[in-house]
Amino acid sequence: MxxxxxxxxxxxxxxxxxxxxxxxxxxxxxxxxxxxxxxxxxxxxxxxxxxxxxxxxxxxxxxxxxxxxxxxxxxxxxxxxxxxxxxxxxxxxxxxxxxxxxxxxxxxxxxxxxxxxxxxxxxxxxxxxxxxxxxxxxxxxxxxxxxxxxxxxxxxxxxxxxxxxxxxFLGGAPYRRDAGHDDREVGRDTVVFAAQPSVPETRAERMYLLCRLTEHARRHPHREVLLKLRSKPGEHTTHLEELPYQKLADRLPGGLPPNVRLVYGNMGEVLDRTDLLITVSSTAALEALHRRIPTAVLTDFGVREALGNHHFLGSGLLTSWDALDGGHLPRPDERWLDRQGVAADGAYESAxxxxxxxxxxxxxxxxxxxxxxxxxxxxxxxxxxxxxxxxxxxxxxxxxxxxAPATEPAGVRRLVRDAVRGAARGAYRHGVQRVAPVIRRMGAL
The missing domain is CATH 3.40.50 (Rossmann fold)
Structure with missing residues (x-):
């Protein structure tokens, strides 16, 4: 040919x-x-x-x-x-x-x-x-x-x-700390926690993160604190999410402080208003670092392969909630950034x-x-x-x-098929998020 x-x-x-x-x-x-x-x-x-x-x-x-x-x-x-x-x-x-x-x-x-x-x-x-x-x-x-x-x-x-x-998907305007040199709102101070569907995994660990996030918000009432979520309950993304933060937030004693919000949307648009990104090991950290947005990778549950935060060894970004509450701002290691393909120096176009x-x-x-x-x-x-x-x-x-069916159904048959598929998918997700966790808890008794 x-x-x-x-x-x-x-x-x-x-x-x-x-x-x-x-x-x-x-x-x-x-x-x-x-x-x-x-x-x-x-x-x-x-x-x-x-x-x-x-x-x-x-x-x-x-x-x-x-x-x-x-x-x-x-x-x-x-x-x-x-x-x-x-x-x-x-x-x-x-x-x-x-x-x-x-x-x-x-x-x-x-x-x-x-x-x-x-x-x-x-x-x-x-x-x-x-x-x-x-x-x-x-x-x-x-x-x-x-x-x-x-x-x-x-x-x-x-x-x-x-x-x-x-x-x-790296890109976006570079971050500048000095509000006088860009279009940032003067006095803006926005912290974003990038949640992950399966890291950490247990209810206790995810509740811990939610509690520390809300505690941080109460310690810094001038800050806008955003919990960036990947999907809504019932939806799935790359990994299964059995314990959505939305549902955990409903059970939070005292509820969420007024300066905490749950947000969805394109990560790039959220980063446009971010002054500090916090995560356990989300790829969002690399998106933020590409734009020079201050970034923190949490060590509260240790530095472990199961969490993925071991990937950030040598980055200078590993820290804890206690340090962040005290005002610590991690500084990335430039050699690590270069090895990780974070082309904050403008070389991204040739990548x-x-x-x-x-x-x-x-x-x-x-x-x-x-x-x-x-x-x-x-x-x-x-x-x-x-x-x-x-x-x-x-x-x-x-x-x-x-x-391999010979032909695709059309008309009413296709509408019925698609409806059945949608119902089946919804039932599967309900089983993953509601039924499966209950069965596992019962098995642990």
Whole structure:
């Protein structure tokens, strides 16, 4: 098959399984391709499929957007013809789709791109090997690129796909402490706590954070204190949230102080009015640091891999609520920032040059090699079949019959199907957030 010409519109597909991964995937697609791109978005049907409200909050659009199963996505790639496919998914889903795309045996397959939506603090080897086989595995920093290559080389796998880039959603006006030199409201003092769906995990720990936040607000009544939430009760994002802060706040003795508010919305817009960002390990810390907003990473529950705050070792940002209550303001280490892809010095615009060049070089090739994941029936016979089965694929990567209906329902049948799916998803989320915690508490008695 001949390579595409530079005058043709580039057809790019992004498959995402949550609101945050949709944001990462769509913005990544824009940054690693040149002008003249037609972007089609696909949302993988599952527990974290974003709602219309979540998509609107993310604020990233596409020329077309639809919800699909894995098998439907494979058919779309086969029938609609894309030049680039961005897999913005969990590792297992990436691996399954790589095998599914390989099984299509297309005359000319698309360039396959994947990566991570934020800080990589757990399951490094597992997640990376599940992503092996893509043409481009994006690393969000030099630190990550070095780690990724070490993992692949450590198992004897090809590491040439690892490409250093950055988080695609960094940006915004730089923060200036002196209100006289920018448009900040004089006397403004806004503290934002960036909540995470699953860190920390227990009710006691999350209640502790909420209590310390409200205590901080009472100690500093002149401050506006915002609890930035990722989703509303009943919605899911990248991780499950069994104990939403909204519900914990309703049980808070004395309620929330008048200077504390729960907020949603685009993180970039919240950062526009932030004077101090506090978190346990949220990627929002990197967004804030990119803009030079003072940032604190909490150590109140220790510095542990399970929390992800170990990622910030050497950053100069680790601190506690006690220190923050006393007025401490962490100062980031410049060398750490540079290694983490936080280009606060203005180098961010060139952060995607290598990725764009690699994608362009792959597109210019007359033919791409077959998709070649590290995990195969020979290297992981006790692991890979289960991953493929969870995504309704046979051991050879072809869709199982139950996953591939001949035609899509239309009219009333489609309306009924969508309503049933919505009800089922709501029931699942209710079970995760209400029923499952009760069963676990009963089991602990």
């Amino acid at each position: 001949p390579s595409r010409t530079s005058s043709e519109t580039l057809r790019v597909a992004v498959l995402a399984d949550s609101d945050t991964r949709w944001k990462w995937g769509a913005l990544t697609a824009r940054r690693i391709t040149t002008t003249g791109t037609a972007l089609t978005g696909f949302l993988l049907r599952g527990r974290a499929t974003p709602t219309a409200r979540q998509l609107a909050e993310v604020g990233v659009t596409a020329d077309a957007l639809r919800e699909v199963t894995g098998a439907e996505f494979l058919r779309a790639v086969r029938d609609e013809g894309y030049d680039v496919v961005v897999l913005a998914l969990v590792g297992g889903a990436v691996q399954a789709l790589l095998h599914g795309l390989a099984a299509l045996r297309l005359p000319r397959r698309p360039v396959l791109v994947t990566g991570y939506v934020g800080v990589v603090y757990e399951k490094l080897a597992d997640g990376l090997l599940l992503r092996h086989g893509a043409d481009v595995v994006l690393a969000n920093s030099r630190h990550d690129a070095d780690r990724f290559r070490a993992v692949y080389e450590g198992v004897g796998a090809d590491a040439s796909a690892v490409t250093e880039a950055a988080l695609p 995607f040059d290598a990725a764009r060049e690699r994608v362009a070089e792959l597109l210019d090739r007359p033919e791409l090699p077959p998709v070649d994941p590290y995990y195969t029936a020979a290297t992981a016979p006790g692991y890979l079949p289960g991953i493929l089965a969870r995504h309704h694929l046979a051991p050879d990567g072809t869709p199982l019959p139950v996953a």
